[in-house]
Amino acid sequence: MNIENVIELPAGEFDLEMTQKSGQTSQPPWHEVGGEFRELLMVRGRPCPVAVRQRGRVLEVRPYLRVNRNDLKKRIEYIFDLKFDLEDFYSFLDDMGLSESIESSRGLRLFLAKDPFECIISSIASQNCSVLRWTRSIMDIRRMWGPAFRVSSETFHGFPSPEVLAAVEEDSLEELQRAEDDLPEDFAFNNLRACGVGYRAPYIRETSRILAEEIDVNEVWGMDYHEALELLLELPGVGPKVADCILLYGFRKTEAFPVDVWVRRIMNYIYPERNFRDGELREFAWSRFGEMAGYVQLYLFNHARRSGLLEKLKGG
DNA sequence: GCCCAGGAGTCCG
DNA sequence: CGGACTCATGGG
Numbered sequence: 001m002n003i004e005n006v007i008e009l010p011a012g013e014f015d016l017e018m019t020q021k022s023g024q025t026s027q028p029p030w031h032e033v034g035g036e037f038r039e040l041l042m043v044r045g046r047p048c049p050v051a052v053r054q055r056g057r058v059l060e061v062r063p064y065l066r067v068n069r070n071d072l073k074k075r076i077e078y079i080f081d082l083k084f085d086l087e088d089f090y091s092f093l094d095d096m097g098l099s100e101s102i103e104s105s106r107g108l109r110l111f112l113a114k115d116p117f118e119c120i121i122s123s124i125a126s127q128n129c130s131v132l133r134w135t136r137s138i139m140d141i142r143r144m145w146g147p148a149f150r151v152s153s154e155t156f157h158g159f160p161s162p163e164v165l166a167a168v169e170e171d172s173l174e175e176l177q178r179a180e181d182d183l184p185e186d187f188a189f190n191n192l193r194a195c196g197v198g199y200r201a202p203y204i205r206e207t208s209r210i211l212a213e214e215i216d217v218n219e220v221w222g223m224d225y226h227e228a229l230e231l232l233l234e235l236p237g238v239g240p241k242v243a244d245c246i247l248l249y250g251f252r253k254t255e256a257f258p259v260d261v262w263v264r265r266i267m268n269y270i271y272p273e274r275n276f277r278d279g280e281l282r283e284f285a286w287s288r289f290g291e292m293a294g295y296v297q298l299y300l301f302n303h304a305r306r307s308g309l310l311e312k313l314k315g316g
Numbered sequence: 317g318c319c320c321a322g323g324a325g326t327c328c329g
Numbered sequence: 330c331g332g333a334c335t336c337a338t339g340g341g
Contacts, residue, residue, distance in 0.1 A: 198337030
């Protein structure tokens with residue numbers, strides 16, 4: 001591999017591995033090979049597989065194809081939110097009396113969506129589902145219907161477009177009926193349920209249809225938080241928590257504060273006198289944490305996951 | 317076998 | 330509005 005093809009990015013305080021494996025619904029973790037994380041990115045509208053490795057406070061980025069260095073640099077800086085000042089955020093957490101969550105999550109950053117549509121489907125697939133399972137579903141969807149790119153004996157799959165996913169059958173029965181008489185010898189099921197998405201299959205297909213025919217997801221970029229929230233809540237399978245995940249991980253609306261069972265338990269543990277109810281919590285976070293709300297949620301959840309606090313709070 | 321997973325839709329008072 | 334019930338399915 002051509003050594004001058006490697007781009008070195010100052011990453012500051014950053015933990016690539018923890019960020020990759022923190023279960024953010026933007027996308028599954030990238031393919032890990034010997035400490036390197038590999039993924040297919042779109043750089044200025046062109047597909048380009050990339051390998052990323054961390055050495056101390058430097059991120060080494062190795063593109064598989066010729067690509068404009070500055071465009072790729074910006075892309076990586078965006079995806080790992082490298083411009084966000086973590087030290088500033090840590091002193092903010094300190095001021096809020098939440099410094100307990102820093103140590104177990106030091107270096108954790110937003111893992112932003114390389115494809116907002118993939119983030120929307122990931123977030124829908126994640127509802128009432130384990131990280132292990134929804135990430136595998138997304139990988140299955142990519143392998144079955146995503147565009148494939150082969151580079152030096154490696155195959156990368158992008159996520160399918162809304163148009164492609166809208167045309168996929170929901171379950172085996174529907175697929176068989178569509179196929180009718182001409183079943184090939186090596187017939188294998190190619191429907192959404194076969195990806196393990198369960199009852200979320202109709203949500204995924206209908207949301208895909210709406211995004212193919214009625215709404216351009218890119219409109220969200222130009223909207224403010226509340227406007228974008230209302231738009232996303234129109235999509236089937238998207239409720240308050242999933243909408244906030246999409247806004248935070250998919251479009252970097254950092255005022256978003258996704259409230260799930262764990263965050264609710266953690267917040268009620270931290271503020272025992274409040275006894276938050278559904279809905280209150282989001283408004284509280286929004287007014288108290290402002291544009292830091294998303295990062296506060298990220299750190300609270302990750303801390304609880306890693307420190308054993310979640311086990312302690314279970315059932316309470 | 318049983319319980320749970322980073323919830324949402326629906327119905328019912 | 331608030332609460333209860335259901336939804337599919339793989340892993341511990």
